[in-house]
Amino acid sequence: MALIAMETGRFHEKYSEEIAVYGTPYRKIWILAVLVVTFVVIPLVASPYWLVVLTLVGIAAVGATGLNVLVGYAGQISLGHAAFAAIGAYTSGLLVSRAEAPFWVAVPVAMVAAGVFSLIFGLASLRVKGLYLAIATLAAQYIVQWILTSWTWITGGFQGIVIFEPIQIGPFDTTTPMGKYLMVFISLALVVVFVENLMRSRSGRAMIAVRDQDIAAAGSAVSPLHYKLLAFFISSAIAGLSGVLYGYNAGLVSTEVFTLALSVQYLAMILVGGLGSIPGSILGAGFITMLPLWLRDLLPAVGIELSASVEVHLLTLLFGVAILLFLVLEPRGLYGLFRNIKDYFRMWPFSY
Amino acid sequence: MKRKTAKGVSLALGLALFATACGGDDGGDGSEGASGEDIVIGVAGARVGAIANVGEGVGEAVTDWFEMVNANGGINGRKVKIEEIETKYEVPPALEAFARFQQSNAVLVAVEGTATSDALTPVSEQSKIPIMFPGQGNLETVDGEAFPYAFPAGPLYAHQATAMVQQQVEELGTDISIGCVAWEPPPGREYCAGVKDATDDLGAEFAGEVVIPAAAADLDAQVRDTVALDADVVLHAAIFGQAVLLLKGLCDQAPDLPVGAWHWAITQNEIKGAGAECMEGKFGTSMSTLPSDDPEAVQMLRDYWEESGTDPNPVLDENSLYGNGLYIAVVIEEAIRQALEIVGDDGEVTGEVMKQALESIEDYEGYGVTCPITITEKDHSGNRALNIYQIRDGGWDRIGECVTGPPVTDEPDVS
């Protein structure tokens, strides 16, 4: 038992240690535990209702993890991730329903389409230093919404509805809450593995270098434009995936879904969860998605009855307040809080 | 190391697939209204957001109505529990709300707004709990065979348009030209397509369509375009803030132009926003008999409030869309009554029973609130008839009762 308390700090002596997947043996246990809980325990014990809620959390987590690549690692802001999700959703939905492509073709194509589309806005704004991408992506948000509502030849009719044929392979069936849950969490696991590996690669480190010191990075033969665009492309493609998941989960997409409010929610998720941290993105997605449910269920339990409209506006306000508080008090977000607590116990009783 | 990761992942995935196979049909057993218990109805509320006005009217009316029904002993002795969850007219909250209704064993879910009713159509089918969305939604859903669990149960946007044209032609003759102003998000376009169909059908002239972009704040250009259509009558499908702006602009630039609207744009909101003077003489459709006409249902509510000593709900007088809520409430009541007919007064009501029950509603006039409703397995529209009201002296005057326009071209054949 004494040995378990021995880990008092983490010191890397070789590069190979620095880029190892499992920094410590405990990390391996953690990862395994998370996998078992996600794919075995929850599917066995959760009620259909909780599967639905967790599925929504998972979809948000995919989008947030994607956005975190851009904001957390490349230091740029996007206000158009809902728009890129829409591009992904519509591309895959149309490929499947009109061109009868199988989903395993349609989904990667949709992700690439979302990424490539976003590059229009990236090229316009990432060539100059500063946060011009935020402005260009804000424009993207409005432009995409306009395209979806007015070009009915793309979306197919006034309602702009694209039906997602359910995926059914053996017992796996996306018409059931269980199938949807597994679809989303398998995707999330793949995204997490991809982003985690990206950050251990040259590209990931180059992104961080550009974020922290672009001039020094340029001096080290790391092209800032190249890596900012790469981060943006990856980030938007993952947003596209979250749009696809959204479509399969709901069974269809329509034009009124992917709004600016959703883009802002993604930002809130990564800020509350923790910038530049994958567990943070997931925690943040969970927090922001479940906060309305907690408010709705817990406030009456403690005797506070709010009208529906006050509750919704209170939430909008709380999103903002939460972002501000985390910015000022704990920029590393919920995951930072968690790490602090963990470090406290790991270092205990020597708190240095 | 890497190989072990792969092993771990594949093991977890294998177990997960096993779990699906075992628990895959969990979703089905949600919709049981066990015998003798309260019958749960879900309301996906939209009191906040793009259609807050509708959400308020519907939410308040449905709650009030079943409070009264329960106080009077329920329907054949069964109490009805209304569970309203706010969705802000956004899709992810609507999906969560639906799952929650399913967990509470709701047997029918009322939805407001096209985006949310569209989004819930697949899950309603998957979970076999019917959804109902009178006066809104997608024209395709009238086809009960294509969308077995979706019930418009009332006139859709295109029907509102054709009825309006029908009434104008009856009043002014066929020698008129009618222009249309569409609100950009889908419903408005469907409305103007209906206007065009009906003018073609009835021999009047279609003067053209002007579209209001969803995001537009300033409508000066659209108002000018509308005036430039040079139509004898203009019908519009704008809502709330944009409707007010459009009406104000039209009053300003073409004060004598007759302007009609769909059912969401002749409420107190427009009278207050555009001014009573501007709104005088404007007309529009309503799927329900407006509360100001004091239909039987409204009298029943007032009596109940008086007897029980409850304060009357001010929304009844302040928001004419309360009428839409009463429409929904009385149809739900009738569906439950039919359901109890099928399974017996103490029987177990499920979503599937409610679907059957809705499909057996025939010539129902809902305490004077609705035009006769008949729903069949094939035709989920319920009715295509509208009341037409004109604003006179700041109030509503019914100038057309249960008017049905010519059939709409794009409508699925359900005869």
Place this chain on the structure above:
Amino acid sequence: MSELMQLTVSGVFTGMLYALLALGFVVVVKGSGVINFSQGEVVVLGAFVMSWLLTDVGMPFWLGIPTTVVVMMLVGAGIERFALRPLQNESMLALVMATIALGSVIRGLVPMIWGDGLRSIPSLIDQRRYEWLGIAIPTITFWSAIMVLILLGAFGFFFSRSRLGLAMQAVSDDRVAAQSLGINIRLVNAVSWAMAGGIAALAGFVWGSLLGVDHRLVVLGALIFPVVILGGLESIVGAVIGGIAVGLVESLSAGYLNDDLGAGFSTVAPLIMLLLVLFVRPYGLFGRPEIERV
């Protein structure tokens, strides 16, 4: 021809109102270097305060308008003090995120105080539109444009002549150098946000009178960006020229392009212009081309 004239004239006048929106944004960039994503929401707040004071409280115009301006200046200063000053040593990313968060706070707060319904601002002048030679201009637009011109003159004078104005210029040029010269950066930041608040009150009055007061006004916030990207993020003259350009693009595309390119093209035309400008001249017409390309 008369249609072209009408579209041009309404484009120019509406453009002046866009300039008013953008002015609040430009002042903040000038004073504190922050790209403010919440100016649209601050304008909405201004419109609600104005509408509340003029209708519910029943103040006359001569009292209500200045009171709103003062209230909104305090709000602006408060935003700087409580939301941005704690972050003054953080990255620009954090500051910009803070303004996005502020937008969310205001969007939630306003309907909690005043409800979801549409409100109005009483009209100052009874006559609703002027007509000359067949060209019609809403009265409120006309007089607002005049007011914008006066304001711009005042701000131009302030930034080029007054001590505080020059100090603000210096801070936006180089914070560290300005500080070492003894300029009180906190004061400069606070003043610039207070000015943005005051301008938002006027913008809220103008736009609220035109469109009615409700949450839809937030949409206007997005139109600030084409104006300032074209005009240059911190140029007052640029804001006017950019505003007029945006007004013209919107008005002309509403007149001529909507039918071909899809209804509502006019609402995104300024945003497409924004992208084109970013491609060609990212520092705008009047911005200083010292933006670093990396």
